Amino acid sequence: MITKQLSVFVENKKGRLSAILNCLAENGIDLSALSLADTSEFGVLRLIVNDPEKAKALLNDIGVIVKITDVLAVVLDDKPGGAAKIIEALSQNDISVEYMYAFDTKITGKAIMVAKTDNVKAADDLLIAKGLADVLPPDGFKG
Amino acid sequence: MSYLNKDIETMPREQLKELQLERLQKQIAHCYERVECFRNRMDEKGLKPEDIQSLEDLAKVPFSYKKDLRDYYPFGLFAEPLKNVVRFHASSGTTGKRIVVGYTREDLEVWAECAARMMVSLGITDEDIVQVSYGYGLFTGGFGVHSAAEKIGCAVIPMSSGNTKLQIQNMVDFGATVLCCTPSYAMHLGEEVNRAGLKDKLKLKYGIFGAEPWTESMRAEIEKSLGIKACDIYGLTEVIGPGVACECAEKAGMHIWEDHFLAEIIDPDTGEVLPEGSTGELVFTSLTKQAFPVIRYRTRDICRLEYTPCACGRTHLRMCKPQGRSDDMLIIRGVNVFPSQIEEVLLKTSGGDITPNYQIVVDRINNSDTFDVNVEMSEALFADEVRSIEQIEKRITGELRSTLGIGAKVHLVNPKSIERSEGKAKRVIDKRNLH
Numbered sequence: 001m002i003t004k005q006l007s008v009f010v011e012n013k014k015g016r017l018s019a020i021l022n023c024l025a026e027n028g029i030d031l032s033a034l035s036l037a038d039t040s041e042f043g044v045l046r047l048i049v050n051d052p053e054k055a056k057a058l059l060n061d062i063g064v065i066v067k068i069t070d071v072l073a074v075v076l077d078d079k080p081g082g083a084a085k086i087i088e089a090l091s092q093n094d095i096s097v098e099y100m101y102a103f104d105t106k107i108t109g110k111a112i113m114v115a116k117t118d119n120v121k122a123a124d125d126l127l128i129a130k131g132l133a134d135v136l137p138p139d140g141f142k143g
Numbered sequence: 144m145s146y147l148n149k150d151i152e153t154m155p156r157e158q159l160k161e162l163q164l165e166r167l168q169k170q171i172a173h174c175y176e177r178v179e180c181f182r183n184r185m186d187e188k189g190l191k192p193e194d195i196q197s198l199e200d201l202a203k204v205p206f207s208y209k210k211d212l213r214d215y216y217p218f219g220l221f222a223e224p225l226k227n228v229v230r231f232h233a234s235s236g237t238t239g240k241r242i243v244v245g246y247t248r249e250d251l252e253v254w255a256e257c258a259a260r261m262m263v264s265l266g267i268t269d270e271d272i273v274q275v276s277y278g279y280g281l282f283t284g285g286f287g288v289h290s291a292a293e294k295i296g297c298a299v300i301p302m303s304s305g306n307t308k309l310q311i312q313n314m315v316d317f318g319a320t321v322l323c324c325t326p327s328y329a330m331h332l333g334e335e336v337n338r339a340g341l342k343d344k345l346k347l348k349y350g351i352f353g354a355e356p357w358t359e360s361m362r363a364e365i366e367k368s369l370g371i372k373a374c375d376i377y378g379l380t381e382v383i384g385p386g387v388a389c390e391c392a393e394k395a396g397m398h399i400w401e402d403h404f405l406a407e408i409i410d411p412d413t414g415e416v417l418p419e420g421s422t423g424e425l426v427f428t429s430l431t432k433q434a435f436p437v438i439r440y441r442t443r444d445i446c447r448l449e450y451t452p453c454a455c456g457r458t459h460l461r462m463c464k465p466q467g468r469s470d471d472m473l474i475i476r477g478v479n480v481f482p483s484q485i486e487e488v489l490l491k492t493s494g495g496d497i498t499p500n501y502q503i504v505v506d507r508i509n510n511s512d513t514f515d516v517n518v519e520m521s522e523a524l525f526a527d528e529v530r531s532i533e534q535i536e537k538r539i540t541g542e543l544r545s546t547l548g549i550g551a552k553v554h555l556v557n558p559k560s561i562e563r564s565e566g567k568a569k570r571v572i573d574k575r576n577l578h
Contacts, residue, residue, distance in 0.1 A: 007527040009520045011557040037529045041536065042520075042555050044529050063559045065520050069527045098528055116527065 001133065002124050003073040004052040005114065009065040010036070010043035020045065023062050029055045033114055035101035046101070048073070048114060070120045074127060075134035078104065078111040086113065089130055095123045110134070144392075144456055147256065147263040147295075151402050152457045156450075159458060163405055164198050166430035171195050171204065174436055177222040180215055181207070181438060201407070201428065202416045206439045212242035212381065221245055223434045233281040234380045234479060241281075244380055245434035251290060253431055254383045257400050258291030258351075258376065261389030264455060265349050265374060267321055269296030272346075274314055276324035276332075277354065277477075278304040283384030284354050284477070288323040288376075291386065297321070304328065307335050318346045325477045326357035326365065326373075330510035333368025347371045353378065353385050354477040355512075356465065356577040375464065381437055382427050388462050393454050396461030403431045406460065407439070408448055411469035422447040424469045425462065443470045473573065475505055476512045478549045482570045485516060485551075488542045492535070493524055502561045506574040514551045516543065519558050 010016050033048040049055045056066045076082040100115035117123040127133040146152050172192040174181045184205040228245040273292040277284030285303055292299045300317055302310055329352050336342050347369055353376035365373045377397050378385035387404055388397035399406050404427050408417045411424040425442045444465035453461060473480045490498045500519040505512060526532055536553050543551045562569050
């Protein structure tokens with residue numbers, strides 16, 4: 001399925017990450033997944049949250065740059081090869097993954113992989129057609 | 144005291160002024176005839192070359208500006224056909240477009256003489272070995288002092304800039320007695336020489352340093368670390384290059400060679416000529432330059448002129464070190480940088496219609512200028528992928544380098560993080576304290 005992800009610019013400076021996370025915490029934004037890509041100069045924080053629009057507005061208010069991006073969220077079997085078969089399917093259809101991160105869920109035997117591909121819609125359609133896209137249960141991210 | 148051209152260098156001021164007037168009248172007539180931009184400006188004021196009857200009459204003549212060099216790029220301000228031009232030099236202009244100047248054979252001769260007068264005044268002779276560590280190329284630094292040293296008959300080591308290890312090795316192996324480079328590079332060389340324990344192996348006696356602002360404490364440090372007498376040389380490409388003014392052995396201000404360059408001090412706001420001894424903007428008229436003469440050229444350097452006789456016997460007035468600028472130009476590693484150039488690069492590279500907020504931070508660390516450009520991140524610049532952001536950073540860095548000719552470190556910073564006073568961002572933070 002396609003879900004909304006927040007991408008946040010984090011200046012490489014003491015206290016920036018903490019300011020962002022505190023702002024979300026104080027306003028009751030619940031994080032389901034988090035990944036931080038960093039370079040020597042800056043970082044990009046990627047978040048899946050319960051209310052992306054509200055979170056973006058809150059962060060904009062404290063002067064933080066945020067982009068909402070469509071990403072692929074795929075439910076995987078939590079066992080060897082679970083992720084491999086998804087990536088293989090994408091690769092065989094010339095869909096390239098720009099970045100990804102995965103996390104465990106509370107649903108027994110399932111994990112979730114978040115991926116940004118060059119064509120998110122095509123990737124999603126492909127996985128549905130191949131029967132690889134397990135439907136995410138309501139509130140799936142929380143398990 | 145030795146002189147290269149004693150008659151001229153010690154000419155009584157009254158006589159010098161007569162010479163200036165004669166040359167000024169000739170130059171104005173020449174420019175009026177050959178340079179359309181100058182003729183138009185004179186006509187607008189209803190002035191004819193014949194109206195210049197005294198040196199004071201120069202105050203009526205219109206100014207010229209760095210912008211003119213850009214507007215009439217490349218050859219619109221040349222007063223000689225290209226067949227009489229034997230050399231070009233160029234430097235960066237205010238908007239990324241270079242400015243270009245030309246020299247006839249006589250111009251090169253005059254230029255060499257100007258800097259050579261300084262060398263002779265320091266006691267430099269044909270026995271000396273001169274290492275030129277200014278950049279050679281379109282920049283005037285390298286060739287300027289090179290020709291002067293050759294004119295005297297010195298043996299020249301045309302090192303150009305960079306490669307510190309080889310610089311020191313050649314200084315030692317060839318027994319260089321004179322070093323010409325930027326003062327910050329001299330500081331660096333001094334440190335490296337001492338670190339390598341080679342100071343005793345040096346034969347250096349004099350240093351001729353310019354192209355960027357430096358302080359008396361830097362002078363003391365260079366003199367100590369290299370065991371030399373360090374002198375200041377001033378010049379600008381638009382006027383001729385290094386050698387427009389130079390210190391003599393007295394180190395009491397830089398003599399402007401008034402037989403070639405007529406200096407005025409004006410109020411930068413009103414354009415009025417200020418009385419002798421005032422501090423204001425330095426304006427030059429080149430009296431003898433043929434290919435690229437300037438009339439009342441606004442240098443934007445703020446300084447004061449000293450008319451009293453110098454202990455060296457030279458009668459030519461002395462300018463104090465420039466105390467600042469009447470515009471926002473910065474000199475970083477010897478290169479002229481205008482904030483507007485950075486602004487244009489950012490506008491071009493940011494992909495939006497608005498220039499991102501930016502701040503230039505200049506400092507001097509380990510005797511070399513650091514140059515950082517902080518750019519506020521914006522929705523337009525931000526991308527979800529690290530690679531795209533890095534590409535933006537690289538694009539800005541690359542464009543800055545090709546526009547300015549020197550490298551800057553670009554940092555993407557948080558929006559609104561650049562300090563603002565009365566809503567306006569402070570564009571330049573210069574921590575060097577050079578004035």
